[in-house]
Amino acid sequence: MATQGTPVMRASLISPLRAAGRTDEVVQRITEAIHLGLVVDGEQLPTEVEFANQLGVSPMTLREALAVLREQGLVETRRGRTGGTFVRRPANPPQEPLVERIRSTTVSELRDLADEQFAVSGASARLAAERASAASLRRLLNLVEQLARADGLGARIRADSRFHIEVAIASQSERLTRLEVDIQSRTAGLLWLSYESERELDEVIAEHHAIATAIAEEDGERARALAERHVQRNLRRLIELHLRMVERESVEVSDGN
Numbered sequence: 001m002a003t004q005g006t007p008v009m010r011a012s013l014i015s016p017l018r019a020a021g022r023t024d025e026v027v028q029r030i031t032e033a034i035h036l037g038l039v040v041d042g043e044q045l046p047t048e049v050e051f052a053n054q055l056g057v058s059p060m061t062l063r064e065a066l067a068v069l070r071e072q073g074l075v076e077t078r079r080g081r082t083g084g085t086f087v088r089r090p091a092n093p094p095q096e097p098l099v100e101r102i103r104s105t106t107v108s109e110l111r112d113l114a115d116e117q118f119a120v121s122g123a124s125a126r127l128a129a130e131r132a133s134a135a136s137l138r139r140l141l142n143l144v145e146q147l148a149r150a151d152g153l154g155a156r157i158r159a160d161s162r163f164h165i166e167v168a169i170a171s172q173s174e175r176l177t178r179l180e181v182d183i184q185s186r187t188a189g190l191l192w193l194s195y196e197s198e199r200e201l202d203e204v205i206a207e208h209h210a211i212a213t214a215i216a217e218e219d220g221e222r223a224r225a226l227a228e229r230h231v232q233r234n235l236r237r238l239i240e241l242h243l244r245m246v247e248r249e250s251v252e253v254s255d256g257n
Contacts, residue, residue, distance in 0.1 A: 026065035037158035127171035
């Protein structure tokens, strides 16, 4: 599965699943790759046998996952000599599955996710300040601008996630990059449900710009601290959104009785 990212990013997307590959896990892996913009609209996926081997699942499991994705309009199958399975990326991801995921995720699980990202993002930013190439720095600043110009949920999710992944790429650590891709695939859409005003969007853009500036100025400790603070603020927003959803659901149940 070729992507718009680096070979490291591509390897992260097609690496074997952690658990014995269930259909829903395969669906989520491919869905998030599409919504994060890590695969290109119209791009052809590998053959079923090749893709199943890359993900560490059976061809039957992959076939079932692709059937679900076709029903959701995220891939299409074309017949003939130039046929295959192709990506169809919508402008914006559907919000209902994201809402359900954050509603059903516990505060403890959200904290666990944030703990992982706190460690990965902080280490990536510190190392990026020491190792980032000129090309990586240009991409980071460009992604800050992309987020500022982004119009719509899908574009904002992609620009935000690509920024964090690019920080990890700039660290020149393949392991950190794999971890960040995995984290973004699980959290990106959820985070953007928690931003409810243009002021909050401006805060995120300013935080990204500050991180990129610290990396460009080779200030590793400042870059690490800014990245960690960014994760902490995102955790607070997610927990507040989760609690509002739970409270709203509780009120609706009470009103129904």
